[in-house]
Amino acid sequence: MGSTVFKGGVHPDYNKEITATMAVSPMKPPSKVVIPLQQHIGAPCEPLEGIEVGSEVKRGQKIADSTGFVSAPIHSSVSGKILAIGPYNHPLGSVLPAITIEPDGEDRWDESIKPGGDMENLSAADIRNIVREAGIVGMGGATFPAHVKLTPPAEKPIDVVVINGAECEPYLTADHRVMLEQPEEIVFGLKAIMKVLNADKAVIGIEDNKADAIRVLEKAIEGEENISIAHLHTKYPQGAEKMLIQVTTGRVVPAGGLPMDVGVVNFNVGTAIAINDAIREGKPLTERVVTVTGSGINRPANLLVRVGTLVSEVIEACGGMKESTMKLIVGGPMMGKAQVNDDIPVIKGTSGILALTDQDMYLAESSPCIRCAKCLDGCPMFLSPTGIAQFAEFEKYGDAEKLHAMDCFECGCCSYVCPSKIPLTQWIRIAKAEITKAKKK
Amino acid sequence: MDKKLVVSSSPHIRSIESVQSVMTDVLIALFPVALMAVLLFGYQALLTMVISVATAMLVEAAWLRKRDIFGDGSAAVTGLLFAMILPPAPPWWLVVVGAAASIIIGKQVFGGIGYNIFNPALVGRAVIVMSWGGHVAGRVWSPPQPFAFGADVSAVTTATPLADQGEALAVSLTNLFIGNVAGCLGETSALALLLGGAWLYYKGHIDWRIPGGYIGTVFLMGALFGGGFYNGHLMTGLFHVLAGGVMLGALYMATDMVTSPVTPKGKLIFGIGCGLITMMIRLYGSLPEGVTYAILLMNAITPIIDNYTVPRQFGGVKKNA
Numbered sequence: 001m002g003s004t005v006f007k008g009g010v011h012p013d014y015n016k017e018i019t020a021t022m023a024v025s026p027m028k029p030p031s032k033v034v035i036p037l038q039q040h041i042g043a044p045c046e047p048l049e050g051i052e053v054g055s056e057v058k059r060g061q062k063i064a065d066s067t068g069f070v071s072a073p074i075h076s077s078v079s080g081k082i083l084a085i086g087p088y089n090h091p092l093g094s095v096l097p098a099i100t101i102e103p104d105g106e107d108r109w110d111e112s113i114k115p116g117g118d119m120e121n122l123s124a125a126d127i128r129n130i131v132r133e134a135g136i137v138g139m140g141g142a143t144f145p146a147h148v149k150l151t152p153p154a155e156k157p158i159d160v161v162v163i164n165g166a167e168c169e170p171y172l173t174a175d176h177r178v179m180l181e182q183p184e185e186i187v188f189g190l191k192a193i194m195k196v197l198n199a200d201k202a203v204i205g206i207e208d209n210k211a212d213a214i215r216v217l218e219k220a221i222e223g224e225e226n227i228s229i230a231h232l233h234t235k236y237p238q239g240a241e242k243m244l245i246q247v248t249t250g251r252v253v254p255a256g257g258l259p260m261d262v263g264v265v266n267f268n269v270g271t272a273i274a275i276n277d278a279i280r281e282g283k284p285l286t287e288r289v290v291t292v293t294g295s296g297i298n299r300p301a302n303l304l305v306r307v308g309t310l311v312s313e314v315i316e317a318c319g320g321m322k323e324s325t326m327k328l329i330v331g332g333p334m335m336g337k338a339q340v341n342d343d344i345p346v347i348k349g350t351s352g353i354l355a356l357t358d359q360d361m362y363l364a365e366s367s368p369c370i371r372c373a374k375c376l377d378g379c380p381m382f383l384s385p386t387g388i389a390q391f392a393e394f395e396k397y398g399d400a401e402k403l404h405a406m407d408c409f410e411c412g413c414c415s416y417v418c419p420s421k422i423p424l425t426q427w428i429r430i431a432k433a434e435i436t437k438a439k440k441k
Numbered sequence: 442m443d444k445k446l447v448v449s450s451s452p453h454i455r456s457i458e459s460v461q462s463v464m465t466d467v468l469i470a471l472f473p474v475a476l477m478a479v480l481l482f483g484y485q486a487l488l489t490m491v492i493s494v495a496t497a498m499l500v501e502a503a504w505l506r507k508r509d510i511f512g513d514g515s516a517a518v519t520g521l522l523f524a525m526i527l528p529p530a531p532p533w534w535l536v537v538v539g540a541a542a543s544i545i546i547g548k549q550v551f552g553g554i555g556y557n558i559f560n561p562a563l564v565g566r567a568v569i570v571m572s573w574g575g576h577v578a579g580r581v582w583s584p585p586q587p588f589a590f591g592a593d594v595s596a597v598t599t600a601t602p603l604a605d606q607g608e609a610l611a612v613s614l615t616n617l618f619i620g621n622v623a624g625c626l627g628e629t630s631a632l633a634l635l636l637g638g639a640w641l642y643y644k645g646h647i648d649w650r651i652p653g654g655y656i657g658t659v660f661l662m663g664a665l666f667g668g669g670f671y672n673g674h675l676m677t678g679l680f681h682v683l684a685g686g687v688m689l690g691a692l693y694m695a696t697d698m699v700t701s702p703v704t705p706k707g708k709l710i711f712g713i714g715c716g717l718i719t720m721m722i723r724l725y726g727s728l729p730e731g732v733t734y735a736i737l738l739m740n741a742i743t744p745i746i747d748n749y750t751v752p753r754q755f756g757g758v759k760k761n762a
Contacts, residue, residue: 012454170454242755255756326447334452341446354453362455367513368555370460373703374645381755384703387747404754412452419458420555426450 006243008380009235010413012170012334014209015360019173019293019300024181026304027317029103033077033308034088034345035063036098040137041144043068047085047099055082060284061110062133063099072145072348073135076110077286077306078103089344091311091330093337098345101308114282119188124196127279131196134278135285135348139270140164140175140239141331143349146271150196152260158197162248162259162266163190165206165213166232166239169332172352174289175269177302179206179213182273183220189272190227192279197265202227203248204269209234236334237411241266243380255407270351285348292318296325296355305346311353312342321355329354334412366421375414375424381407385414389427397438400431408432460554463698464514466644470637471521471693477633478626481585482529482594486626489536493524496540504549515554519543522562525627525689526733528576529583530595535569535576542568559740560697563733570733582623599623603685604729606670614676617683628689631682638692647696650705654712655691655719656682662720686732687719694732700740707743707750714739 038044045064057063057076065073080103088098116122116130132147152158163186167175179186190202204221206214208231221227230248232238242253244266251262259265267275270288277283286307293300298319305314311330315321321328321342329336330344332352346353354360375385384403391400405428414424478486497520502510511517523543527536546568547561548554570577582601583594601624602609602617612622620630627634641647664678671680681687686694695701695715702711715735722731 010456012456252756255754255758257756321444323444325444327449327453328446329451329453331451333454336451336453338448338451338453339446340448356453361453362457364455364459367460368553370463370515370555370698371701371703372463372646372698373648373708374458376703376705376752377645382752382757383754384751386703387751403751404757407754407757410451416452416454417456417458419456419460419463421455421459423450425452429450 004230004247005233005235006238006247006380008378008382008413009237009243010378010416012236012416014170016171016173016176016209018171019291019302020176022177022300022302024177024289024302024304027306027309027314029078029105029107030306030309030313032083032100032102032310033306034098034100034310035074035077035308036088036090036096036345036347037064037074038090038096039074039143039307039347039349040072041142042070042072044097045071045074051082051085051099053082053085056080057082057101058108058110060113060286062284070145070148072137072147073133075135075284075286076101077308079106079108080104089341091337091339091344091347091350112282116279116282119192119195119279122279124198127192127196130278131275134274134283136271136274136278137285137348138268139274139288139349139351140268141335141349141351143347146267146275149265149267150193152197152265156260157263158199158260158265159201159263160249161190161193161197161199161202162245162264163202163204163269163272164239164241164244164266165204165210165217165269166244167210168207168236168239169334169352170236171293171354172291172332173302174291174351176210176213178273178289179210179269180216183216185276186217186269186272187220187224187227188280189274189276192275193265193267193272194226200226203230204228205230205232205244205248207232207234207238236413237380240380240409240411255404288346288348288350290314290346290350291352293352294354295357295359296322298322307346307348309346310342311339311344311346314346314353315342315355322357324357325355326358326361327356329356333360334416335410364421366423369420369422372419374417374419378413378417380411380413381409383408385424385428386422388431389422389424392427392431397431397434401435405431406435460513460515463646464518466641466646467518468514468521470640471525471627473633473636474525474627474630475521477620477630478525478529479590481587481620481629482583482626483586483590483592485530485594489527489529489531489626490521490524492533492536493527493540494520496520496537497523497544500541500544501549504545505553513554516544519548519561522693523565525693526562526566526625526686528581529626530593531576535573539565539569555699557699558743559737560694560700563694563737566733567737584623585621585629587621601685601729603723609671609680609684614679614683617680622684625686625689628686631688634688634692641692641696646698647692648705648708650708651696651701651712652691654709655695655716656687658713658716659687659720662716662724666720666724681720681723685730690715690719690732690736695736695739700743702743702746702750704747704750704752706752707746710746710750711739711743
C-alpha cells in the first residue's frame, strides 16, 4: 500500500449533514420524462425502429441504441406514449436530441425484463453483454460506458478492481446512502465485475467522514478474502480516479494514461448496484439516486429518480426552490454544471441537484495574482494553474501545453483556494479546448 | 421558470481566504516583531512604524485614487516591513520618502500588486541607503534600552555586531536571540521573528523551503568560511544567522509571495541563492550586511527560476536530461 493520503487537494465545507441521514425515498412518478439520446461519453444513440411519435413504450424497453462500441443504449423509464422526438435542453449545457414520453401511470414493465440467471452459469461474455444491454454507464458523473471498461485489451490484464465510495464532492450523499442501504448489492455487483475481468483483488475506498458506511460494508464483505475496504482520508478530490487508485493500490496512473495501464479499473458504488440489478433482476439503468440539496432547496432529500424526470419536478418534489437561489447546479459544487434554468432532465450521471444561495457561496471580484502558490499546493496533478491560466489569458496555448495543461481534470481546487478569486479552472479549460482544437487541424 | 440564475464555470464554491485576509495575517505575524521593537527602542520605534505605515497607505490610496486606504492591506504590510528595516530613530522625512518610494518605485510603477518584480520594502531601503547612506550606515545605530519607553534612544550610537567584530564579541548569543543588540527596528529579535514566522507557516502563507534554504545556507557558510571568530566555527555560523537581517529577510522578505518563485524546487533554489549572496557580501564584500541586495538580486531572477523548475506532473515521466 502506498501513502494513504494523496498530495494536494483542498478541504472545503462538506455540508453533507443536510442529507446524510435521510434514507433514499422513491420520487413519485413524473408527469413526463425527457430522455436524451446521449447520456454517456461516446457515440450518441439513434431511436430504434418503431420508436416514433405516438408509439407506446413500456418501462425498461430499449428505445435507442448505437452501433458504436463506446456507447450505451437508452431505455424508457416509464410506460407510456411518445410525445416528441427532438432537441431538448441537456444538463451538460447544450441542446441535444431527446425522446419525450408521457407516462400512462400504469408502469408496466417490458417483457424482456427477467433475471439473467445465476452468476455461476454466466460467462464473462454473458455478463459483459448484460451490462451493455442494460445501458450502464459510470454513475459517479463521468458516464463512461461500463461494458467498455469491462473489455480491456488483452495486453492490459486487470488484477485489481477499485470501487469508488469516496464521494468527495461536498453536499452529495447519494453514494453514502446507497452504501448504507444496499451493501449486499454493491458486493454482488463487484463480484460480477471481478469475474468478468478475472481480477483477483478488489478494494472499496470510502472517505473516513462516512464511518457508518465503512462499518456496513466491512460487515458485507465478511468472509470475502479478496475484497478489502480502504479507509480514506477525507480530502477533495479523493474520488478522482488517479488519486483514488494511488491511495488504494499504491499505483500511479501515468500522465495521459488510463487506470488499465496499471492493471486497475474503477467503478462507482452506484455503478456496481446497477450491474447487480441488471444481472439479478434484468433491469436496465432507468433510475438513480439523486441528492437534492443546498440552502435554496426547501426540503432537501436523497431521491430515487427516473431518468428523464425534469429537474423542475424533482425540485417541486422537494418543496420547491427558494427565491434567494442564485445558482442551480447539476452535480456537485466543485465539478457540477451551473444551469440556465430548471427545464432539464435528470440523466444517468446526475448525482446531485443543488440550489445554492449566497449562504453557500462566497462571491468576489477577482484581482491580480499575488503568486502565493496556493494553487500549485492544491493541485492534485502537481500542475501550475496560475502559470497555465496566465498563458491562456495571453492566448499562448503552446506554452500552456508545456505546463501540462492537458493533464488537468478540472477538479476545481485551484479556483477554490485562490485568494485573488481568479477563475483558474475556467482559464485552464479554455487552454485545453484551444490545444485540442489546434491538434485537430 | 422566470427566475434568473447565475451561470458560471465550476467550481461554484470558493474558500473564504482573500488577498486582504492574507495581508491581515502578515500584519498579525509582524505584531510580536513590532511589540519587541517598541520594548527595545521605545516610542521612537513606534513613531517610525506609524509614519511608515500611514505614508505607505496614503500614497497607495492616492495613486489608485481610492478612498479605502486599507484596501487589500498590502500597502500596510509594505509600510510596516519598511519600518522594520530602518534604524530605531531615523529622521521623519527619511521614513516618509522611503515608504513612498517603496509604494511608487517598488510597486505601482510595475502595475501594482502582483506585478512588481522587486520586494517593495527592500526597494525603499535601497533608495534611502543610496541617497542618504549616512543615516543608515556606520556608527549610527542606537543600542536598545529595554522597557525605557520614553527615552531618546538616538542619544547614544554604536556599530552593529556585523559591522564591527569587537562589537560582535561583546554580545552573547542569548542577547542576539532575544534582540537586545543594536540594529534595525525589526531585525534584532530572532525570538519575535520566529513567533510571527510560525504563525505564517501555520496559516499556510509561507513554505519552509525559502526560509529553510536561506537560513541553512547562511549557517553553513558562516560555519565554513566565517573564520570561527565567534567562539568557534559552529557558533560563528549561528552568529551569522542571528545577527543582522537574516531572520527578518528569510521569514518575511524573501517569502514575499509576489516576488519569489511559485514552484517548490524554485523556492528552495531561491532561498539558497539568497543565503549565498548574503554571505558573499558579508564575508567578501565591502558592506557589513547583504540581506537587502541578496533578496533583490534573487527577485530579479525569479521568473527564470520558475521557468526552469516546472514540477513533474502526477504520473509524469522523468526526463533524461
